[in-house]
């Protein structure tokens with residue numbers, strides 16, 4: 542991480558960061574296309590220090606990944622607005638790392654299995670394989686290898702845990 546968190550009491554552990562990545566279903570991948578920062582919402586799956594995404598074969602996101610491999614990915618775990626306090630009780634995680642397109646077919650397929658299992662765990666094996674195989678020519682799989690990760694929550698939530 543380039544910057545240390547100013548309020549370190551609000552910093553969450555690595556385990557809590559991983560839990561947030563595991564229990565949520567969407568985040569925002571921040572990329573740089575050489576001209577403009579591009580933050581794009583995506584579904585994802587986390588496994589073993591990597592975050593996998595599926596994508597159409599071309600588009601702004603793919604061009605940006607090709608231009609610059611550095612990326613960050615942010616997931617909002619909690620956002621409880623407290624109007625009377627003019628604040629939100631929040632919790633979120635940001636993962637930093639290198640993102641690339643998985644070119645090797647078997648690895649891309651394995652990542653698609655992880656995505657499919659996360660988003661449709663009740664599907665049967667045969668149907669899952671069929672969906673993945675049928676879509677074979679239509680997608681690319683991206684992987685973000687996490688080099689650093691930070692989690693943070695609102696001070697009010699920390700006070701709550703401590704009480």
Ligand SMILES: Cc1cc2nc3c(=O)[nH]c(=O)nc-3n(C[C@H](O)[C@H](O)[C@H](O)COP(=O)(O)OP(=O)(O)OC[C@H]3O[C@@H](n4cnc5c(N)ncnc54)[C@H](O)[C@@H]3O)c2cc1C
Nearest residue numbers: 567568581582583584585594595596597599600601602603
């Ligand atoms: C909760 C959620 C989950 C999603 N999950 C996936 C996923 O797993 N895989 C996937 O490929 N896509 C997913 N999408 C759609 C994704 O956000 C992009 O729209 C899509 O991936 C196309 O991206 P692109 O850069 O190739 O689009 P392009 O068509 O190349 O984008 C062209 C322009 O369209 C605009 N644009 C693109 N996407 C969005 C957007 N979401 N909102 C507003 N403007 C946009 C931007 O200005 C962009 O420069 C998800 C969206 C949401 C909200």
